[in-house]
Amino acid sequence: MSVANRGRQVLESGAEYVREHRRARLxxxxxxxxxxLVAFFILPLLTMAWMSFLADMPPAPLTLEHYIRIFTGDTYITVLWRTAVLTVQSTIIVVVLGYVLAYSIARFTKRATIVLLLIILPFWTNYIVRMYALIxxxxxxxxLDTVMILVGLANEPSGIMYSHTAVLIGLAYVWLPLATFPFYASLTNMDGDLIDASKDLGAGPIKTFLRVTLPMTKNGVIAGIVLVAIPAFGSFITPALLGGTNVLMVGMVIEQQFAASFNWPFGSALGMVVTVGVVLLIGVGSWLGAGGKLAGGGDE
Amino acid sequence: MSALNTLEGFIHRHGDRIGRGLMVLILTLIWIPIGVVVLMSFAGEGVLSFPPETYTVRWYAEVLNNDDAISATLTSLRVSLVATPITVLISLLAAYGVARYDFRGKNALQALLTLPIIVPLVVTGVAMTLFFGNINLSSGFTTVVIAHIVRTVPFAALIIIPTVIGFDRTLEEASKDLGASELRTFRRVTLPNIMPGVIAGGLLAFTVSFNEFVYTYFVRDTATQTLPVYLWGLIRYGFSPEVNVISVLFLLLAAGILLVAVSLTGLKQVILRG
Known part of the structure; x- marks a missing residue:
C-alpha cells in the first residue's frame, strides 16, 4: 500500500471518528x-510573570528585587500615582460626557442612528491618527492657539503639548465612544414608563434622574467606567505622543524597559503590577454588578 | 428648597433643548480635530500654519509616490489578509461550540476569548516579545500575524457568537431529520444564514488588524513595517505633511468598512456587540 493511500485511509477513518463521536467534534x-489563545496569549503572560522574579536574563536566580525597587523609592511610585490620577480624571470626564451624550441620543433624538455613527466612526479610525489630530x-x-489669540484669551502662541492637560484630554477623547455605548444600551433597555410614573407622582426631573434613571442604569455605568479605566491605566501611545517625558505613565516606562534600557525582568515586574491592577479593577467592577457587560475594546 | 424647585422647573421645561445642545457640542468637539486633519491635508504650506492660506493636492501625490508609504501599506494588507481569515475560522469554531454544545469550561472559554481585550496592550505586547524570544521564534512576519490573530479573535468572536446563538436551531434540526450530517447541515443551512454576521465579524477583525499598532510595535522586525508603525515613526521623529494624507486615508477606510458592516448586521450588532 502506498504512503498516499495509507495517509488517506488514516484521514478518512479520523474524519469518520469525528463524525460519529460528539466529544471528538467538540x-x-x-x-x-x-x-x-493559551499558546500565544496565556503562555506569554506566564512567561512574563516568571521573568519578573528573575534577577537577570535567564538563566538567573529568583528574586523579589524588581518589586521591591518599584514600591520603595519615589520614582516608580510617582509614575504609578500619576497614571492612577490620569486614569481617574479621564474616566470621570468620559463618564459625565458619555452619559450626557447617551441620554440625549436615547431620549431627545429622532436620528439616533446617524448620531451613533458619528460617534463610532472616529472610534474606528486609527488610534495614532486620532492622537495626531489632537497634536x-x-x-x-x-x-487652539489661533482661536485663543483670536478671541483675546492669549497674546502669543504657546500650545499645551507635553502637559498633563494634553494627556488628559487625549485619553478622554479616545475613550469617550467606548463608554457612550454601554450607557446608551442600558438607557434604551430601561422601561421609559418608570420615568413617567415618577413624574406623575410629583418628582421633578432631577429627583427622577437621581432616584430612578441612574439606579436603573447603574450596571451600564459601572461597565463604562471599567471599560475606560482599564485601557487608560495601560496607556502608552497617548502619553508618549502628547505628554513626552514630562508626563510619564507606567505603560511608557514598561516600553522603555524593553526598547531602550533592555531591563526585561524589571519591565516584566512593572507589567505584572499593571496586570494585577487591572484584575482588581475588573473584580471590583463585577462585584458591583457589571458582570457580562465588560466586552468592548479599543486600541490601548 | 425653592431654588431646587426653580431648577427642577427649568430643566422640566428646557431639558430636551439643553440635552440636544450639549449633544451637538460634544459631537462638534469630537469632530473638530478630524476636520482639521482633513483640511490640513490640502494645506499648501505643509503642516505648521493654521488656517492654511493656499490649498493643494500635492501631498496626496507625494504619498502615492512615496515607496516607504506604499510598501508599509502593502505589508499591512499582507498581514491583515493572512490574519483575518484565520481569526474568522477560529471565532466560528468557538462560536459554534459555545452555541450548540454544553461542556465543562464553557464560561472559561468565553472568558478566554475576551481576555486579550482586557489586558493592557503594552503588557501583552512585551509578554509576547519575551515568549517568542524564549521559544526562539524570531521577530518578523509570522510573529506579527500571530499577534494580530490574538488581537482580533475577541472582536470577531463578540460578533459571531451572538449571531450563531441567535440563529433558529429548528432549521438545523429539520435538516438533520431529513438525513443530513452535522457538517453538511452546517455548510448548507447554518453557514448561509449566519453569513452576514460572519462577514461583519471579519470586517471588524480586518479593521482592528489594519489599525493595530502596540502589539506590532513589539513583535515586529525592521523589515515588517506596517502602516501604523510607519505613521508612528513619521509623527514621533519629525512631522511631514504626508501624515495628514495618510490620516485621511485611514478615516475613509474606517468609514467604508463601518458602513458595509452596519448594512450587513445592523448598527446594534456593530456598536453594542450583543
Missing amino acids: GLLVGIPASV NIFQSGGV
Whole structure:
C-alpha cells in the first residue's frame, strides 16, 4: 500500500471518528480556539510573570528585587500615582460626557442612528491618527492657539503639548465612544414608563434622574467606567505622543524597559503590577454588578 | 428648597433643548480635530500654519509616490489578509461550540476569548516579545500575524457568537431529520444564514488588524513595517505633511468598512456587540 493511500485511509477513518463521536467534534471546535489563545496569549503572560522574579536574563536566580525597587523609592511610585490620577480624571470626564451624550441620543433624538455613527466612526479610525489630530490642535501655533489669540484669551502662541492637560484630554477623547455605548444600551433597555410614573407622582426631573434613571442604569455605568479605566491605566501611545517625558505613565516606562534600557525582568515586574491592577479593577467592577457587560475594546 | 424647585422647573421645561445642545457640542468637539486633519491635508504650506492660506493636492501625490508609504501599506494588507481569515475560522469554531454544545469550561472559554481585550496592550505586547524570544521564534512576519490573530479573535468572536446563538436551531434540526450530517447541515443551512454576521465579524477583525499598532510595535522586525508603525515613526521623529494624507486615508477606510458592516448586521450588532 502506498504512503498516499495509507495517509488517506488514516484521514478518512479520523474524519469518520469525528463524525460519529460528539466529544471528538467538540474537542476540535473548542480545542483549536482554546489552544491558540493559551499558546500565544496565556503562555506569554506566564512567561512574563516568571521573568519578573528573575534577577537577570535567564538563566538567573529568583528574586523579589524588581518589586521591591518599584514600591520603595519615589520614582516608580510617582509614575504609578500619576497614571492612577490620569486614569481617574479621564474616566470621570468620559463618564459625565458619555452619559450626557447617551441620554440625549436615547431620549431627545429622532436620528439616533446617524448620531451613533458619528460617534463610532472616529472610534474606528486609527488610534495614532486620532492622537495626531489632537497634536494639530494642541501644538504651539496650532488651532487652539489661533482661536485663543483670536478671541483675546492669549497674546502669543504657546500650545499645551507635553502637559498633563494634553494627556488628559487625549485619553478622554479616545475613550469617550467606548463608554457612550454601554450607557446608551442600558438607557434604551430601561422601561421609559418608570420615568413617567415618577413624574406623575410629583418628582421633578432631577429627583427622577437621581432616584430612578441612574439606579436603573447603574450596571451600564459601572461597565463604562471599567471599560475606560482599564485601557487608560495601560496607556502608552497617548502619553508618549502628547505628554513626552514630562508626563510619564507606567505603560511608557514598561516600553522603555524593553526598547531602550533592555531591563526585561524589571519591565516584566512593572507589567505584572499593571496586570494585577487591572484584575482588581475588573473584580471590583463585577462585584458591583457589571458582570457580562465588560466586552468592548479599543486600541490601548 | 425653592431654588431646587426653580431648577427642577427649568430643566422640566428646557431639558430636551439643553440635552440636544450639549449633544451637538460634544459631537462638534469630537469632530473638530478630524476636520482639521482633513483640511490640513490640502494645506499648501505643509503642516505648521493654521488656517492654511493656499490649498493643494500635492501631498496626496507625494504619498502615492512615496515607496516607504506604499510598501508599509502593502505589508499591512499582507498581514491583515493572512490574519483575518484565520481569526474568522477560529471565532466560528468557538462560536459554534459555545452555541450548540454544553461542556465543562464553557464560561472559561468565553472568558478566554475576551481576555486579550482586557489586558493592557503594552503588557501583552512585551509578554509576547519575551515568549517568542524564549521559544526562539524570531521577530518578523509570522510573529506579527500571530499577534494580530490574538488581537482580533475577541472582536470577531463578540460578533459571531451572538449571531450563531441567535440563529433558529429548528432549521438545523429539520435538516438533520431529513438525513443530513452535522457538517453538511452546517455548510448548507447554518453557514448561509449566519453569513452576514460572519462577514461583519471579519470586517471588524480586518479593521482592528489594519489599525493595530502596540502589539506590532513589539513583535515586529525592521523589515515588517506596517502602516501604523510607519505613521508612528513619521509623527514621533519629525512631522511631514504626508501624515495628514495618510490620516485621511485611514478615516475613509474606517468609514467604508463601518458602513458595509452596519448594512450587513445592523448598527446594534456593530456598536453594542450583543
